[in-house]
Amino acid sequence: MQSPCVARCGLNDDEICMGCFRHIDEIVGWSSASEIKQQQIWQNLAQRKAQYASEEHHRSKEKERGKNSQIISREKWLEAEKRLAEQDA
Template sequence: MKTTLPTTTSPCVRNCCLDNNNICIGCFRSLDEILEWHRASEARRKQILANAKARQENKSIPFTNDS
């Protein structure tokens, strides 16, 4: 039986920093989703991406540069 590897690529933008809810401010994945990514099925990866997109669209605190 041939195993098909997931083809969905990681949404990581190399801006890894977790907020107080353990959500990455770069890709909007949760810490658990980031850790799960390498072993996740294609269907699960798509679900993770949908979750991250929803978080990004619903973010409540805009970025401000106080420098």
């Protein structure tokens, strides 16, 4: 199944990519996720996108907003890999 990635990666404070709206754990675990899990992730994206778009709209009225507040760093990637490995154990 095709990844939801749109190559505009950047994490918000909740570790959600503001490009594809997946959580960092979903991004890191995508290639090893079952097709059912990948479908579940895809199904959650529209709702998550609407949720964060609404929240970002409200925040932008209070302060100037950077589109991607945090690039997905190697450190964040490794933290997510560790969480996923612990879940699988």
